[in-house]
Amino acid sequence: MTRIKIMFGHTAVSLMALACVVAIAAMVWGAPLWCWALMPLGIAAQMLNEYNLHRHVFHLDPPKRQWAFDLLYRTHYGHHDFPTNHELFFVPLWVALPVLAGNFLLVWGITALLGFDAALWIATAIVPLGGVLTFLSYEWFHMTAHLSLPKTAVERHVTRLHNQHHFRDFNKWFHVSPGGQIIDRAMGTNIDTEALKKQQRIAFIRTLGMKPDDPRLLAARAKFAKRYGLSEAEVARAARG
Template sequence: MQRLRIMASHPALAMMALAWLCGVTALSVAGPGWVWALVPLGIGAQLLNEYNLHRFVFHLPPPRRQWAFDLLYRAHYGHHDFPTNTGLFFVPVWVALPMLVGNFLLVWAIAALAGLGDAIWIAVAIVPVGGVAMFMVYEWYHMTAHLNIPKSRLAARVTRLHNQHHFRDFSKWFHVSPGGQVIDRAMGTDIDREALKHQQRIDFIRTLGLRPDDPRLVAARARFAPRFGISGAEVAQAGNVKSP
């Protein structure tokens, strides 16, 4: 129940859950039965989307301009800065909504241009049904990885791999969803057990390679701390993290 309450309190997840429910309802009531077979395509596409968004957007080199830095801080940097803050677990609405709409329009356009019948239903099956379902699975396991609660064997494995991303090497293990580590291995961004034994912790790991007292981080913390209930003591601690 704790996890459900946390997810339900986040606007982006509530919106995505509604999109999934609408998609499933529409497909069940009016969609052709054969398009249900395309739902796994949406699941696979979202696994790729999860990896690419995390690696190539959320881990962009820190911008020099504060407004751009703040956008990435809200989207992801802040989560590395305060990894146990529940408000920073999930992507914001302004990331989730354009992703949903853009992916839907893209799939619809490809199906229509290819001359496929029922292009709209193809897009519904792949994006709000399959893709959003996988998105919610990702957010569930990502949240679970950061909570100090009893975990299943699968959740414990996800947590172990995700902790390597946060506290060993933030340029590795971009995936969180179960099974997604296949993509990390294929892309060369995994860490094998033997290598991990000799891997040194990267300096200032919590802030993605930035010094904890970087002026951009200081400004972003001051801006977002009140919104996410981050105390002054937590901000001070984040700004004084020493190199391991």
Template sequence: MMRLRIMFSHAAVVVMAVACGAGLVGLALFAPLWVWALIPLGVAAQMLNEYNLHRYVFHLSPPRAQWAFNLLYMAHYGHHDFPTNTKLFFVPIWVALPMLLVNGGLLWGALALFGVPQAGWIAVAIVPVGGVLTFLVYEWFHMTAHVNVPKTRVERYVTTLHNQHHFR
């Protein structure tokens, strides 16, 4: 219960969970059944997105411009300075929401441009459902790695890997 309270005290998690829920309801009520098979594409895309954003943006060399440094500090550097500060566990809403909108819009636009039928529902299955579910699971394991709670075997493994990231 503590972990859910921590997670849902962050705007990005709440907004993304609502987006995912709305996507699931939309798919269930209106989308063709075959679109559900595309959700794993969103899982894979989000894993690549998460890795690349973290590796190539969040761990950039500190920018010289103070405003850029401040943004990166709020987005990620601060988490490394204060790894137990729950306010710094999750990506800020001003990173998460634009990523959701840009990724969903670009995918829908590209599919529609090429005349793919059901482009909107395909984009919903891949981005706010598959991608955001993966985002939420990632954030759950990331938060769990930073709190002192009983952990499952998988959570202990992820904690070990994540500690190597922080303390190498």
């Protein structure tokens, strides 16, 4: 119950789950049966989407302008800075919904241009059904990786890999969903067992290579501290590294 309360207490997760429920209801009501077989395409596409967003967007080099830095801090930098803060576990609403809408319109548009009569149902099966179910799975396993509680074997495996990303090398293991390590291996962002034994924790790991007292970090922490329940002691400790 703890995990369900934390996860669905977040607006973006709840709205994405609602979108998935609506998609299922719509598919049951009117979609051709063969469209259900397209769900795996949505799963695969979302797993690639997860990897690419995490690696190429969420881990962009820190912007010099504070407003841009603050956006990335809220999107992901802050989660590395305070990895156990529940409010920073999840993708923000203003990221999740535009990505959902954009992907849906893209798939719908392409399939319509290709002349598929069931273009709307194809897009529904791939994006708000297969894609969003995968997104919810990602959020569940990601949240679980950061909580100290009993875990299944799969959850412990995900936690071990994700901890390497947070506490060993933030340039490795960008995936979180079970099975996603295949993508990391294909892209060369995994850490093999032997290399892990020799590799040292990289400098300033929790601040993605920035000095903990970087002025941009200090400003972002001050801006978001109240919103995310960060105490003065936590903020001061983060600045000391």
